Amino acid sequence: MLSNFFDPGSAPMFIKFITTGGTIDKIYFDDLSQFEVGESQMQHILAEGLVGFEFEIVPLMHKDSLEVDDNDRKLLHDYIEKDAASLFVITHGTDSMAQTAEALRDLEGRTIVLTGALTPARFRTTDAMFNIGMAVAAAQTAKPGVYIAMSGQVFEAGTVQKNRAENRFETA
Amino acid sequence: MLSNFFDPGSAPMFIKFITTGGTIDKIYFDDLSQFEVGESQMQHILAEGLVGFEFEIVPLMHKDSLEVDDNDRKLLHDYIEKDAASLFVITHGTDSMAQTAEALRDLEGRTIVLTGALTPARFRTTDAMFNIGMAVAAAQTAKPGVYIAMSGQVFEAGTVQKNRAENRFETA
Amino acid sequence: MLSNFFDPGSAPMFIKFITTGGTIDKIYFDDLSQFEVGESQMQHILAEGLVGFEFEIVPLMHKDSLEVDDNDRKLLHDYIEKDAASLFVITHGTDSMAQTAEALRDLEGRTIVLTGALTPARFRTTDAMFNIGMAVAAAQTAKPGVYIAMSGQVFEAGTVQKNRAENRFETA
Amino acid sequence: MLSNFFDPGSAPMFIKFITTGGTIDKIYFDDLSQFEVGESQMQHILAEGLVGFEFEIVPLMHKDSLEVDDNDRKLLHDYIEKDAASLFVITHGTDSMAQTAEALRDLEGRTIVLTGALTPARFRTTDAMFNIGMAVAAAQTAKPGVYIAMSGQVFEAGTVQKNRAENRFETA
16 A cells, blocks of 8 residues: 555554744844744644644754755754654745755655745735645655645655746646 | 556646535624625635645535535535546535535545635634645545545545534544 | 823823623634624734733623613613723624713713724634724823724714614714 | 814815835745835725725835935925825834934824834734724824824824834833
8 A cells, every 4th residue: 555544543643743944934023123933833823723633843943944954954854764753744944945855755654744835824814824734634645755735736855846936836 | 556646747736626615614794694604715715825736616505514415415426426627625514524525435536625614714713724725735645535634634534523522523 | 171192291091991792702613503702802902902001801791782782881881980990992792882882971081982893803804903903092092082983983972873784884 | 172083074084194114014025035115005904994984095115114214204294294184194114103203293283193013914913903093093083293103002203212122112
């Protein structure tokens, strides 16, 4: 069977959420301040989504997408490799999400879904809720592998890029 | 292959959305009025989700969950059976969503995901965006079949019930 | 001087908020429930408004506008009469707000502003925040008297009515 | 009579809105962009407030509070001086709002209320709606003069300052 679809007869579903920063968690202070990465909005989003499964949220980094480097990717890779969970949702800045997804492709036996937002979760109109919903569903219905859930689509790592001019994710 | 996972080399992904009413589309007028099912919020939700795939929204009914009867289920069943799409997301009232899902189980070769909301989409805090995000991801990543995406989980039709006392969906 | 405009040299401004129910505090449960008056949203609205003055919120009733009768109006009248505050903001259902305002007109030496909402405060799009902001400003800038702050306007009690067909307040 | 309180027997109330930029109209693009002043949210706020009076919105500048200089203040002063309206609401960045208010104090026969927001209007939680509501009420109930409506209070120009450490407006 190629799918790791949640088996209702098995143990309760558990998803490990790892937050790394990015637009989804951007906050704004005032005229003298920059727009900065703030505390993760994940807890609020899952509460609003009225989720009934078990989960844990790990804030691993607070970085803008463009500040994420290979050391950060190794840190993330090692964290997942040593973790007992099999379902992961990772929030990440959008500009380097595709590269981070590729850096995780060798991790086997896990379903890893990266997502984020093109507009901060604290905005009144934002793709954050929709994208986290997609990632949560993809984590439990897609077969093991690494995916990006953005722009209403679930892409396999290595097949996707951000089209900056159009501000959307598309097949690479 | 058991999965109909979206193949980036194939034709653009297309999802047919069918709205039938329920809490997700509830609106409120004023002290003299009842809370009624209004126009579908689907268009707004997909716009906010910044989706990049092709879709069509069909408002088939405007019914409270408890008003949906076997004739309505037959109407929905026949609509899907005659439709050329292979991916369907159906919004439905929560109190009879499980029964409608079961009534569609004999439809083969399609991935059909039912969802809705426990709080109207027009509310400031609502599970609607999260649930539609889940349904859109499940439609493209789960193998053909009939599913319910609610309470943060993607359940197979026939294995799920609404726990009214706890106001959540759970394994039956 | 006809105005009781807040004097920066005097004691800190204090506003007494009295909530009586109405659309502003309407909540929605589910398909089997009615839309009901819930806990007051006033605390949340004042927090979001980042107000810096002193206040107290008194939930005096939880009634639909159409359920408010002369006994309720006497209760409200007596409460204000015995209270030491001089600035009052009262939230009230819209369909009988004008009558309640008239019933308070003999109370002298106080600035009393009634307001509410045509759409529940819990909705994503609602006039509740705007109206409470208006009422708070009118309470501190208008001369003593009884007012209704709705539809972007501050009307004196006795000069205003709700136009139900147009769903707005206007000069009577 | 010291008050210019809206007289229901007179011509319909008209408010001239002038937007100059500031946090209230801040928008966010993406990781490579700065947080910038965008199009005014005033139209949306007044629509959500369900206002029933006549108004016009003039976008005079798109400036951060700290970029507003004496030339800008002269431009604003001259605009108001030549305008036929008697009620003005001006949105402005918060860090120099008090100075701009003082620069308008010699304008007689008009009620001018400056306001803005400590959090962008596009945020899910924002003081923008509340503050515009306050400004609209103050414009029609306060006697002619120049005011700042922020932090739940209506201050007279020359008596108010922003306390940056506490992120609120208070008596100077």
